[in-house]
Each structure stands twice: as structure tokens, then as C-alpha cells.
Amino acid sequence: MIVYGSSMSPFVRKVLAYASEKGIGLESRAVGMADQDPEFRAASPFGKMPALADGDYRLADSSAIIHYLEARYPEPMLIPAEARARGRVIWFEEFADTILSACGAKMFFNRVVAPIFLKRSGDLEVANNAEREELPKLLDYLESVIPDVGFLVGETLTLADIAVASPLANLGHVDVEIDCARHPRTAAYAERILNRPSFASLVAKERAFLARARA
Structure with missing residues (x-):
């Protein structure tokens, strides 16, 4: 699984810290503002960080990525059910x-x-x-x-x-x-x-x- 973006973005940092707390292994791949890297753009058509590539699955936006990961890796639970x-x-x-x-x-x-x-x-x-x-x-x-x-x-x-x-x-x-x-x-x-x-x-x-x- 690859996360595209710079951790100096609070949104990228949020995803990386969340994954670390969950014990999810992510490859962090740095991209800059408005980067035209084709793999990054395939995951984030509007060039916003972060973006995720999980096999053939692509997703952008920190909240969307985190909710995807929470559903895929439910333990330890970081979004309560109550x-x-x-x-x-x-x-x-x-x-x-x-x-x-x-x-x-x-x-x-x-x-x-x-x-x-x-x-x-x-x-x-x-x-x-x-x-x-x-x-x-x-x-x-x-x-x-x-x-x-x-x-x-x-x-x-x-x-x-x-x-x-x-x-x-x-x-x-x-x-x-x-x-x-x-x-x-x-x-x-x-x-x-x-x-x-x-x-x-x-x-x-x-x-x-x-x-x-x-x-």
C-alpha cells in the first residue's frame, strides 16, 4: 500500500500517524504540490494530498482513506462504534x-x-x-x-x-x-x-x- 504526499501536510501526517497506530504498513511516497506523477494523479485526479494506492484500488482525501483503512483493518479500533x-x-x-x-x-x-x-x-x-x-x-x-x-x-x-x-x-x-x-x-x-x-x-x-x- 502506498500513500502519496508530504508529511508536512497535516492531512498526510494524519494518515501516516493513524496507520502507525493501527500497525498498518504503508509506503510513503513523497510528491509535491500539483505534482504530475501519473501514479499519484491516478489516485488523486485533482492533485490533492494524500492519495492511496492499494493494489488496483485508488483513493484520495485523508478522511476517505482513514475510513477505508478502518473498515479493512478494524483492530485496534480508532473510530468508536458507540x-x-x-x-x-x-x-x-x-x-x-x-x-x-x-x-x-x-x-x-x-x-x-x-x-x-x-x-x-x-x-x-x-x-x-x-x-x-x-x-x-x-x-x-x-x-x-x-x-x-x-x-x-x-x-x-x-x-x-x-x-x-x-x-x-x-x-x-x-x-x-x-x-x-x-x-x-x-x-x-x-x-x-x-x-x-x-x-x-x-x-x-x-x-x-x-x-x-x-x-
């Missing part, structure tokens, strides 16, 4: 994908992608506004729902934790720290989830890659 727990997990994934990641993308694109990879200036006003005005409100929400210890939904790790932690990893790539005074539970939660082996190795490789690119 109705209320499942609803909460799906909500947190949606929040992470469409709200938290969108805020982070404004910082990551304008501070990292544009200047380092596209060799042009990013819009720092957009990035700075996202950091000052948008992010604190999102972290306020997380602070209100994250427990002192443990996980977002139930007593064990679920897709909710993987989905929320993945965009939080990108904050470190743009030199944004979670304020431990204002958001102590969120800061501690991000640290303990991102220190899991499923995330830690990915983030370490990303940091090393960005350090080389900046140099």
Missing part, C-alpha cells in the same frame, strides 16, 4: 481538517512554503493575523474540551486525537508556541500526543528537512 463517541470523533476530525488546519495553513504557507519552496515572499500580514486573531480562539476551544490527562474521546487514543494533533505539529514549524499560561491543558496534550512514536519520527524528519531547506 454512537455518541463516534459522533464526537468525527466532529473533532472535521474541526481539525476544516478549521484548525485552515488557520495553520495561513501561517505555514506564508512563512514556509512561499519563501522556502516557491522562492517568493509570503503574505506575512495574513500569517500574523492568523497567529494573533484566529489561533488563540481555536486553542481556547480546545482548552475547554481537552482533559487534564488522557484523550479527547473515551479512555483510549482515537482518530480525534490524531486529527487534532496533526495540525498542531505544524505550529512548531512556524515557530509558534502554545501559551502554557493561557492554554496549559492544550500545551500538555499536544506534547504527549506528538511525542508518541507514530508522530515523533515524522515530525523529527520534517524538522531536519526544513533545517536543510532553510540553510
